[in-house]
Every structure is written in structure tokens, then in C-alpha cells.
Amino acid sequence: SDRVINFIQKYLTHVKGSEGGKPIILMDWMVDLIRVIYDTVDEDGLRVINMVYIEVPRKNAKTTLLAGLALYHLLADGEYGPECVVAAADRSQSTIMQDISKQMVRQNEMLQKMTLLRQYDILSADRRGFYKALSSDAGTKHGLNLSFAAFDELHAWKDRELYDVLLTSQVSRKQPLAIAITTAGTDKSSLCYSVREYAVKVNAGEIND
Numbered sequence: 001s002d003r004v005i006n007f008i009q010k011y012l013t014h015v016k017g018s019e020g021g022k023p024i025i026l027m028d029w030m031v032d033l034i035r036v037i038y039d040t041v042d043e044d045g046l047r048v049i050n051m052v053y054i055e056v057p058r059k060n061a062k063t064t065l066l067a068g069l070a071l072y073h074l075l076a077d078g079e080y081g082p083e084c085v086v087a088a089a090d091r092s093q094s095t096i097m098q099d100i101s102k103q104m105v106r107q108n109e110m111l112q113k114m115t116l117l118r119q120y121d122i123l124s125a126d127r128r129g130f131y132k133a134l135s136s137d138a139g140t141k142h143g144l145n146l147s148f149a150a151f152d153e154l155h156a157w158k159d160r161e162l163y164d165v166l167l168t169s170q171v172s173r174k175q176p177l178a179i180a181i182t183t184a185g186t187d188k189s190s191l192c193y194s195v196r197e198y199a200v201k202v203n204a205g206e207i208n209d
Helices: 002-011 028-039 062-075 091-106 109-114 161-168 191-203
Strands: 051-055 083-087 115-117 121-124 130-134 148-152 177-182
Touching (some): 002 028, 002 062, 051 191, 062 083, 062 109, 062 121, 062 130, 062 148, 083 091, 091 109, 091 115, 091 121, 091 148, 109 115, 148 161, 161 177, 177 191
Parallel strands (some): 051 177, 083 148, 148 177
Antiparallel strands (some): 115 121, 121 130
């Protein structure tokens, strides 16, 4: 986890508002979350946690956190040929997080040398890895081999097709990570609510996952 925290706080900066251009200092809840995810490993040192559900109020920099984690998984996680995506209910929402990542890259000379920025994706300099922004047209997303997936504002998703496609695409990776992050919703028949309820049961020990 120290590697993740150091990457974000050493190389990434805020891109908007009065903090724009200043180094990111992770909030306590972010540090705690990162430590749980990245320090929970098996006897081979591989991460055990591969799915995370985060429900957090607005104005807690959740998009900044995931934008930074996506860059970490593209550039510094040690995965060969990393495939990273941020997905949302629509194209405009999915590009918000990636646009923040791109601005972070533009504000750091070393990251500029490590990446190639394009309209809908970021490539690693060796072109073996990518970080794409996707929306809910799930039919075109088969064939991926994802190492990292971020599901943004899950409460706004109308169905689970894209969600299931992206999770299934991670099965051949040794330590994939998927993070769903959202503000609260109200629809108890939604994908978000079903993911939330499952996470609550796992956390309570009712389900062994």
C-alpha cells in the first residue's frame, strides 16, 4: 500500500479549483481503504481483494481518488500489459474521470514521458498497456482482459450488462481489481443496490467471498 500512496502523493496533483496544481494529500478514509485493499495478500504476495464497493457522500474527492488509482494500475502496479477502464452509465460521465487523469499526467513531466494521451484512452509509453473510458454499450466490450476496472456513479446505471462483461473480463488475471464507487441512490431494484446488499452481507460474514 505504501507504493500506491507514494505514487499518488508524489506524482499526482489536483487539477481544479483553489488546490489546482498542488500535490494530492489523501484523506484518512482513502489511506485506510488503500491499506486494506493492497495489504491483504495471500502466501504468494498476491492481492486477495478483487472487488470493492465504496459509497461516499459528494465532495469527498472520490473521482480524484479513482483517477489516481487508474493511473497507478496503468503505470506502476507491475502488471504486464495492463488493461484499465473507467466505466459509467454514459460517455460523458465516463470521460470525466479519465479527463482528470489526463490533466494529472500533463502536470507531471515524468508521467508525460510514460504515457501517450489520446481522445478516449491513455497508453503506456511502450504501448503494451491502456486505460480507456467506456460507457454502457456493453456489446462492444467483449475480448478485454482487464487488470483494473472502475465503475463510476453506480447508482445511475440502468442495467448490469456492462458491469458483468467487465468483471468477467478479469478472470485470467492473477490479481485483478474492480472498484465500484457511488453516491447514495434510492432505487432498490437497481444494480447498485444489489451490489451494495451483497457487499453488506460479505462484510457481515453472511456470505463467504
